[in-house]
Every structure is written in structure tokens, then in C-alpha cells.
Amino acid sequence: MKIFVYSASLRKESINLKLSKLIAKVAEANGAEVDFARMSDFDMPAFNMDDQQSSGIPAGAQALADRITNSDGMILTSPEYNWLPPATIKNAVDWLSRIQPVPLDKKSVLLSSASPSLVGGVRGLMSLRISFEALGTWVYPKMFTLAQAPGAFDDDGNIANEDLAKMLNAMVADYCSAAVALNNR
Ligand SMILES: Cc1cc2nc3c(=O)[nH]c(=O)nc-3n(C[C@H](O)[C@H](O)[C@H](O)COP(=O)(O)O)c2cc1C
Incomplete structure (x- = not known):
């Protein structure tokens, strides 16, 4: 099973990047082959249909689509800005929605x-x-949210609170096995 772990923050010292690196480790411990990427790996302008009509899909959006298509599932870790996701991840989803076939259709995602x-x-x-x-994506019903995140990790990058660490492990393990069954359904 191949899982695409995608961190949606642009920040170098991102706490979401830290969480997604841990999630990648947990997924591997549960038998997944992990493909890891972060927002800055995929350059794409703010969506403008005029640009799409004149220049097509930007290379960054197509590369992101290919990584999703080539995986059985995706675990996305995104910051929250003003109670919503950052515009950058919404922009990426908007570009993905313009690719045919839509790479998110009949895929699954675990949100964190x-x-x-x-x-x-x-x-x-x-x-x-x-x-x-x-867009037709199977969104795993539970979502993992790490509160007070800057102080939540130990020196090895694991979640210090044992109950929370177990919860993350159980969720990732269950999602990874579900992802294989849901892929292209
Ligand atoms: C513009 C802006 C808006 C924010 N709004 C929220 C918010 O609504 N809820 C929240 O929990 N944190 C909010 N924060 C704090 C972010 O959670 C914090 O900066 C976090 O470190 C961002 O994730 P990152 O470290 O992965 O980049 C906001 C930060 C910024 C810069």
C-alpha cells in the first residue's frame, strides 16, 4: 500500500510539517510505503480560468495530481488560518479539480x-x-487534530501524550487499510 503524505504549510519550521513527518513514520510502521511531499514542492499560481485557458494546467498542479494518482491514498496535514484552511491548499484543490479525470475522484484522504x-x-x-x-474523495470520518502543538512533541518528534500517540497510531493504521479498499471505488 502506497500512501501520499502531504504537508500543506509553506513555513520552514512548520508544526504541521512536524506532524506530517511523524504521520509518515507511523504509516511506515503500519506497513505503508510513504511518498512524502510538502506544499512548496508544487509551484502553482492563484487559480485564474483565463490562465488555464491560455496556458493549461501548471506543472506544479500536474505533478501534485500525478503523486496523488500514483498512491492508494493520501494523508494531508493542514494549518488553520482564521478558522479556515490556508488559501494555498484551497488553491491547490481548485487546480486539481480542473484536471480530467479529476485526480481526487474515487481517492481517499485522512485529514489532520x-x-x-x-x-x-x-x-x-x-x-x-x-x-x-x-470532488468525489472518500474523506475518512475521523480527523486528527493536535492542539497546543508547539509543546506536544518530545525530543524525537513523537507525540508526548501516550493516549494521543495511540489515537494517532490507530487512526493511521485503520485509514491505511481502508485506503487500499477505497482506491478507485
Ligand atoms: C493568518 C493566520 C491566521 C491564523 N488563524 C488561526 C486559526 O484560526 N486557528 C488556529 O488554531 N491557529 C491560527 N493561526 C495560528 C497557526 O495555527 C500557527 O501559526 C501555526 O503554526 C501555523 O501552522 P504551521 O506552523 O504548520 O505553518 C493563524 C496564523 C496565521 C498566520
């Missing part, structure tokens, strides 16, 4: 977020899942 707030990034993920569902 890290945030300094007391509630994690769950509000942003709630709205992000709507766009995925609009």
Missing part, C-alpha cells in the same frame, strides 16, 4: 492538523473536507 490553539485545527478541516467531498 496541528495548531497552537486549544482545539487544534478542526474548524479548518471541517471546511476542507467539503471541497474534497465535492
